Amino acid sequence: GPPEQPAPHTGEFENPVTGIVAPARLDYTYTPGRAQSDHLDALAERKVVGERCPRCHKVYVPPRGACPTCGIATTEHVEVGPRGTVTTFCVVNIKARNLDIDVPYVYAHIALDGADLALHARIGGIPYDRVRMGLRVEPVWTEGAPHPDHYRPTGEPDADYDTYKELL
Template identity: 50%
Template sequence: MSESLKPVTAIKAPVHLEFSYTAGRASTRFLRGMAQGKILGQRCPECGKVYVPPRGSCTICAVPTDVEVEVTGKGTVTTFCIVRIPSDSLSIDPPFTCAHILLDGADLPFFALIQECPFDEVRMGMRVEAVWVPKEELGPTFESIKYFRPIDEPDASFESYKEHL
């Protein structure tokens, strides 16, 4: 094929955009709590569900969740998976455990890492607690919680979290 018949397969079109994030009222409260080593959620005034992290609204009732609730770092693993696929964007080596954790007093599980536990011992219903970064490293970020680790408590019954899978 002559040079002139080679297909043109690329052009350069660099795009650069910068954005400033607006956390919003609810997330701002939550992130400021993180900087103090506190976990702050919000309760729906209609159905009573507690959202952690709060997004400022109840997804069921579509009303503002304006009642602030502090919850502890203790919770229950509702489901989990063992990640065995390496990725450049991960800061830890596989295998490692990701879990959905339902904090005591909250109604919405969230995604977190489980560590200080052999990955083949993680199980649904396992009781865990948050491990925070050192106090001087706390900041307005979810990364103030490093990961969750098991605690010496009997497993939660399936009944207690089956609504939150």
């Protein structure tokens, strides 16, 4: 006759595993394309450059080489910022290995002036509990660094919610 089929599993385990703690490391190589290379080259000159979609006219920073909304190629460079508005943020309370920053600190989405997409950056120069949506910020560059170290308050009045609500 046919071979005997095993009984279905009951879902009960004699010694269930409830969690595993294991160190992990991920090494990878990133090769930027044309749009990202242009963006990185501009950052080296302390400029922030995005690309404008020829159809919807939105400016994306960092550029992707194609409009994420329309799906068509973007090539027109547009300098944005350097100032911007905090659209949303989170308070980080976990110390990251290899990062010499005291906790808590704030990581935020920042809509640079002239951009239609918020980028991610750390907020400094202000106590973490004073950061808020609408806070106007500017980049802080460290000598020799290829990108801003963090963003700090400009002292300008907070931006009105209606000016950044589509960039959350």
